[in-house]
Amino acid sequence: MHYFGVLAALSVFNIIACLTRGKPLEDWDKLTAMGKSDAHFHDPGEVKDETHFDFKSFLENMKMDLLRSLNLSRVPSQVKTKEEPPQFMIDLYNRYTADKSSIPASNIVRSFSTEGRRTSPEENSFQKHILFFNISIPRYEEITRAELRIYISCHREVGSLSRLGGNMVIYDILDGDHWENPGSTKSFLVSHNIQECGWEMFEVSSAVKRWVRADKPKTKNKLEVVIENTALGGFTCGKLDISVTPDAKNLPLLIVFSNDRSNGTKETKVELRDMIVHEQESVLKKLGKNNTSSEEEEREEEKAITGLHQQSPRSKRSIGANHCRRTSLHVNFEEIGWDSWIIAPKDYEAFECKGGCFFPLTDNVTPTKHAIVQTLVHLQNPKKASKACCVPTKLDSISILYKDDAGVPTLIYNYEGMKVAECGCR
Numbered sequence: 001m002h003y004f005g006v007l008a009a010l011s012v013f014n015i016i017a018c019l020t021r022g023k024p025l026e027d028w029d030k031l032t033a034m035g036k037s038d039a040h041f042h043d044p045g046e047v048k049d050e051t052h053f054d055f056k057s058f059l060e061n062m063k064m065d066l067l068r069s070l071n072l073s074r075v076p077s078q079v080k081t082k083e084e085p086p087q088f089m090i091d092l093y094n095r096y097t098a099d100k101s102s103i104p105a106s107n108i109v110r111s112f113s114t115e116g117r118r119t120s121p122e123e124n125s126f127q128k129h130i131l132f133f134n135i136s137i138p139r140y141e142e143i144t145r146a147e148l149r150i151y152i153s154c155h156r157e158v159g160s161l162s163r164l165g166g167n168m169v170i171y172d173i174l175d176g177d178h179w180e181n182p183g184s185t186k187s188f189l190v191s192h193n194i195q196e197c198g199w200e201m202f203e204v205s206s207a208v209k210r211w212v213r214a215d216k217p218k219t220k221n222k223l224e225v226v227i228e229n230t231a232l233g234g235f236t237c238g239k240l241d242i243s244v245t246p247d248a249k250n251l252p253l254l255i256v257f258s259n260d261r262s263n264g265t266k267e268t269k270v271e272l273r274d275m276i277v278h279e280q281e282s283v284l285k286k287l288g289k290n291n292t293s294s295e296e297e298e299r300e301e302e303k304a305i306t307g308l309h310q311q312s313p314r315s316k317r318s319i320g321a322n323h324c325r326r327t328s329l330h331v332n333f334e335e336i337g338w339d340s341w342i343i344a345p346k347d348y349e350a351f352e353c354k355g356g357c358f359f360p361l362t363d364n365v366t367p368t369k370h371a372i373v374q375t376l377v378h379l380q381n382p383k384k385a386s387k388a389c390c391v392p393t394k395l396d397s398i399s400i401l402y403k404d405d406a407g408v409p410t411l412i413y414n415y416e417g418m419k420v421a422e423c424g425c426r
Contacts, residue, residue: 109256153241345400357425398419
């Protein structure tokens, strides 16, 4: 999963917040002109920055970065996203988010619905169904497991004392598309003895892996479900069947578990560090930041140089409150128009980095050598170099459930770079 675009987006956002002194993300309607003063950093003696920042364009760029990292070419169509996701995916997301101590074997889970079905005429105690699926998995992902989930319905005559019993067999149809075709071939996958109604899970990993290897996007993949109702002790059992009609509530689902094979985790720290420096430089050039420091900031830095112990307690508290730190940033996907394709969470705490990087830079802001040198140059000549900027230095992941281009519900357990864990001066 290529998630570095999201890291860059969060890094850029915090750099821009530092450079333009803009408002937090909650105040969406007030962010059209980022050059206005902000109550968080307001200073009576401050020279106002005239730089204008197009926040709508920046938000659109952030959205495109997020879409690319989720393997989406565009925002999924409204028609596809209006369909309710399977309850299984909702329950799985809730289970993942409720217990972060248990790490699932697969980071990515997709739920594929049937694209069609065929049902054979019932013969004695046998009933057959062919289920069609259209499976698409990126090449850089490795399938770890695939499950066919079928809701088994039970039909008993009124007052019947018969016990339920039957057998269900799943086949992978290799070629041909109907049991009446003498040239059709199929491969046995799994068989279960059924004694009660409800959801039943069948492992079909070998079939799904074969489909993905074949890489035939225009060919629908097929599974055959054979139901054999049995008699126990000489009595006819209740009839077993599965829900396959389009208007049925519990349609069959194909759940595919996979992992991203790209080895991005080892490079995350190095790439994030390089990215922060790169984005800082590019944003500085793009925005053309006014290098003139406010008189108040210069006075504060002069006090810092001459000795922090000489400042009043009130002044110390003021400086401490404005130092680089992590603060709350609540993101609501509906407010930014992303709720049409992000199913869950509806909102989350992303945090942000706020405050200034004042001399002397302390250990708690984990300054780089470059940030220290830049701060010293700024003290000597504010027009030559701007102050170091307060940006995310460590990001955490969240679990996210969304719909892809084809409307397939997709759950990512660890979606990296969505929450600020630590802030620092860079």
